[in-house]
Amino acid sequence: MTHEQFAKYSFLLDRTARKVKQYAQQQFKSGDFDVTVDQWLVLKNLSENHLLSQTQLAQLVFKDHPTLTRIIDLLCKKGYMERIPNPNDRRSFQLHLTTSGEEKVRALRPQILEIREKAWENLSETDFEEFKRILNTIYMNLGGQEIEEE
Amino acid sequence: MTHEQFAKYSFLLDRTARKVKQYAQQQFKSGDFDVTVDQWLVLKNLSENHLLSQTQLAQLVFKDHPTLTRIIDLLCKKGYMERIPNPNDRRSFQLHLTTSGEEKVRALRPQILEIREKAWENLSETDFEEFKRILNTIYMNLGGQEIEEE
DNA sequence: TACAAATAATTAGTGTGACAAATATATGAA
DNA sequence: TTCATATATTTGTCACACTAATTATTTGTA
Known part of the structure; x- marks a missing residue:
C-alpha cells in the first residue's frame, strides 16, 4: 500500500x-419538506431531547455555535421552534419545538428514514457495522470525542 | 436492524x-500552506492532468461549476494557475499550473500525504479496502457515476 | 444560410462550515 | 464585595455547496 x-x-x-x-x-x-437536511437534524434532536441549551444541542449535532445560531434563527423564523429564556441563567436559552415543529417531525420522520435507506442498497448489516467502526476510528484518530452509543 | x-x-x-x-x-x-484543502485538490489534479477544461476538472474533483469557478479565481489570484483561452472553442479555457503552482504542488505533496495518513491509525489495509468498497457502493446507489480505478 | 438547441462558464442568492472577536452574564477567589 | 476568569450566545468574514438564471459560443438541422 x-x-x-x-x-x-x-x-x-x-x-x-x-x-x-x-x-x-x-x-x-x-x-416540499420546507426544511434543509441540517435543519432536519436539529428538529429531530430537539424532538428527542427537551429544553436543551444551544451548547448542548451543538454537541449533539456536531455543529459549531455560530452555525447552530443561524440554523436556529431560520427554524424560529419558520415557526418550528422557540428560544425560551433560561430562568436560571440569563445567558442561555432553553430550546423547544412548537406544536408546528412537533407536527413537522411526526410528518417527516418516516419519509426521511426511507430516503436514508436508499444509500444502503447492496450492502449488508455486517457492512453497516464495519462502516460505523471505521468512521468512528477515523473520527477518534483525529481528536474526536466520545462516540455516543445506544 | x-x-x-x-x-x-x-x-x-x-x-x-x-x-x-x-x-x-x-x-x-x-x-502556512497558503491554500485550502479544496484548493489543494484542484492543484493536485491539475498537476496530474494538463490542459483540462473547467467542466472536465469539475467532474474529476466532484465539484459543481460555480464552486469551481470561485476556487479557480482564488488560485489564479494567488498565481498558482492560469486560464488559457481554448483556440478550438472560445467558450472554454484550458487550465494549467504556473511555475509557481508546480513548485507549490511539489513542496506540499509529501507533507499532505503525511497529514492524510493520520486518519488511518489503528486501521488495516483490509479496512481500507472495505471502506472504499462501501463508500463507492453508497455513491453508486445514489446515482454517482463511474468509479475511477487505478 | 439560419436558427433552435446544446454547451462552457459566470453571476446571484441562500445555506452551511470554520474561525476570531464581541457581548452579556455567571462564577470563584481575594 | 470585587474583580479576573469562564461560559453562552451572537456577529463578522471568508470559503464552499446547491440552484437558478445569464452570457457567449458552438452544433445540429431545416
Whole structure:
C-alpha cells in the first residue's frame, strides 16, 4: 500500500458524504419538506431531547455555535421552534419545538428514514457495522470525542 | 436492524468527513500552506492532468461549476494557475499550473500525504479496502457515476 | 444560410462550515 | 464585595455547496 493510495480515502469520503447530503436535499426539495437536511437534524434532536441549551444541542449535532445560531434563527423564523429564556441563567436559552415543529417531525420522520435507506442498497448489516467502526476510528484518530452509543 | 439505526450512518458519515477536512485544514494552516484543502485538490489534479477544461476538472474533483469557478479565481489570484483561452472553442479555457503552482504542488505533496495518513491509525489495509468498497457502493446507489480505478 | 438547441462558464442568492472577536452574564477567589 | 476568569450566545468574514438564471459560443438541422 503506497502513501498515494492512502490519501485517496479523504477524497472518497468527502465525495460520498456530499453525495448523501445532496441526494437527501433533492428528495427533501421534491417532497416540499420546507426544511434543509441540517435543519432536519436539529428538529429531530430537539424532538428527542427537551429544553436543551444551544451548547448542548451543538454537541449533539456536531455543529459549531455560530452555525447552530443561524440554523436556529431560520427554524424560529419558520415557526418550528422557540428560544425560551433560561430562568436560571440569563445567558442561555432553553430550546423547544412548537406544536408546528412537533407536527413537522411526526410528518417527516418516516419519509426521511426511507430516503436514508436508499444509500444502503447492496450492502449488508455486517457492512453497516464495519462502516460505523471505521468512521468512528477515523473520527477518534483525529481528536474526536466520545462516540455516543445506544 | 431498525430503520432508525440505518439512518445514523448519514450523521456519522457527515461528521467524520467534516472532521477529516477540519483536521487537514488546521494542519494546512499551521504549516502556512497558503491554500485550502479544496484548493489543494484542484492543484493536485491539475498537476496530474494538463490542459483540462473547467467542466472536465469539475467532474474529476466532484465539484459543481460555480464552486469551481470561485476556487479557480482564488488560485489564479494567488498565481498558482492560469486560464488559457481554448483556440478550438472560445467558450472554454484550458487550465494549467504556473511555475509557481508546480513548485507549490511539489513542496506540499509529501507533507499532505503525511497529514492524510493520520486518519488511518489503528486501521488495516483490509479496512481500507472495505471502506472504499462501501463508500463507492453508497455513491453508486445514489446515482454517482463511474468509479475511477487505478 | 439560419436558427433552435446544446454547451462552457459566470453571476446571484441562500445555506452551511470554520474561525476570531464581541457581548452579556455567571462564577470563584481575594 | 470585587474583580479576573469562564461560559453562552451572537456577529463578522471568508470559503464552499446547491440552484437558478445569464452570457457567449458552438452544433445540429431545416
